[in-house]
Amino acid sequence: MLAWALRPSPVPVNTAHVRVGPFVDSVVEEGRTQLRETWNVSVPIAGYLQRVDLEVGDSVEEGAVLFQLEPSPAPALDVRTRQQAEDNLQAAQARLQAAQANLETARADRRFAEAEYQRYRQLHQRNLISTAELEQRQNQRDRLRALENSAASGVEVARFEVESARALLAVAIGQRSEADQPVLQVHAPVSGLVLTRYRCCEGSVSAGEPILELGRLADLEIQVDLLSMDAVRLHPGLDVVITGWGGEPLAGSVRRIAPAGFTRTSALGVDEQRVPVIVDFAGELDRGELGIGSGYRVDVEFVIWEAEEVMQIPTSALFRHRGEWAVFVIEEGRASLRSVETGRRQGLVSQIVAGLTEGEVVITHPGERVSEGIRVAPDE
The missing domain is CATH 1.10.287 (Helix Hairpins)
Structure with missing residues (x-):
């Protein structure tokens, strides 16, 4: 009875089961929508601008009159x-x-x-x-x-x-048109929407001054600034899932990965190397019906690899032992050290290639009190 009373009590541990199920290796990052091309319509010559009736969001057809110019009151030609x-x-x-x-x-x-x-x-x-x-x-x-x-x-x-x-x-x-008609009419170079109106009121304008910015929602794309260590895992044509925009998930694919990165300071003050990645929407989507425009925030999941039957355990159960990955498996109430071969890792879950079987119980977050052969008390 004295020996039984003095023996060490079991170490309480957290556990998880080895399971087989779907596994997705992906990278999720925030992105912004943008237009592949925009057209800045500016004043070709100095003159007097008539009032611009177009507003942001208005649709224009190619060749339509955007604004009109008259000669300056005192031209110096x-x-x-x-x-x-x-x-x-x-x-x-x-x-x-x-x-x-x-x-x-x-x-x-x-x-x-x-x-x-x-x-x-x-x-x-x-x-x-x-x-x-x-x-x-x-x-x-x-x-x-x-x-x-x-x-x-x-x-x-x-x-x-x-x-x-x-x-x-x-x-x-010095040529002039008929009376009460503007000298110059500036036409829309493409069909699209008015994205920005830089000038609306009448007044003198100088040559090259921007008046309107046009764009086509059919050219909508997404730019995602990924960490460089994640960007090297991608390739053009990779499937992505677009969420977080306010509707059902949309499909897309990677179109271009920039060859040069840049440095961005995170909210924690850490310098990060980011690489711009351009994503296209899949299929013919009505962007106007969906309500997505330029400069909208979205979440993009880059699906690098996925499979249906993958053995996996929580990443917290893994630790390094003599240069190899290992876990503690509970066998007959005691902790048993076992080396394992890991595969892909996705967040809090890791793939196990060899060393474990489905249904076994592993210890998560093993502390210093857990060692080979020690009695443990699994959590319920």
Whole structure:
């Protein structure tokens, strides 16, 4: 009885069961929505601005009149200003010709790629070429089609620059329109929404002064600044889950990982190396119907790896022992030291590759009182 009374009492411990279930290795970070491209519409020449009726959020069509300019009450136009206007017009016309030439070249390349793809598809149907060769031709065709669309956009932009340069020259040489009509009308370069209105009221404006900023919600994307050690685990095309925006989770994918990072000081005063990662929404979503705009906060989960049947335990049960990972397993009321081989780790859960079996009980947060063979009292 004396020996029984003096023997050490069991050490109380926290425990967890080894279980097999779904496991997701992901990185969750806060991001901000932004537009891939925006258009700042500014005043081409100095003049007198009429009142801008457009407001933030208004929709405009390509070619619509955004605002109108009149000559300044006391214009100071001289020979030098006229010569500059003529030079700007010639440069704009040269850019337009170059853009049209690029468009014709892109169209010819696209037509050739389309013909090559059709020919390779027929060969593939006859089992004369591999599927990889057919997909290579298809990717080449899609890339040239995108280049053609980009060249067409360049032609439209160059044509708009020529029209603006002609209007500037008309004002510089003193041409006036009919009575009670503005000298210059500035048109929308693209169809989209008014994002920012820098100036609304009438008054004199200088050349280059911004008036409106336009954008298209169809070009909405997300920028996430990830820690560099997380960014190296990603790759373009990786699936993501977008949450925290106020609705149901949305799907997306990584489009671009920036090759250069930057330093940001956290709220705790720690310098962190961050890398910008650009995420695209998946599929054709109606951004206007969802209510998402530019500058909105979202949560982005980068799904790096996932599986359905993975053995896992709480990360708090792991510790280093003689250079290896180990855990304490409860066997017949005593702590048994066992080496394990770990895999992926996600937050508070770690994957176990070898060393444990499903259903065993491990000790979490083992303290200094827990050692090999000691009696333990698991929590209930």
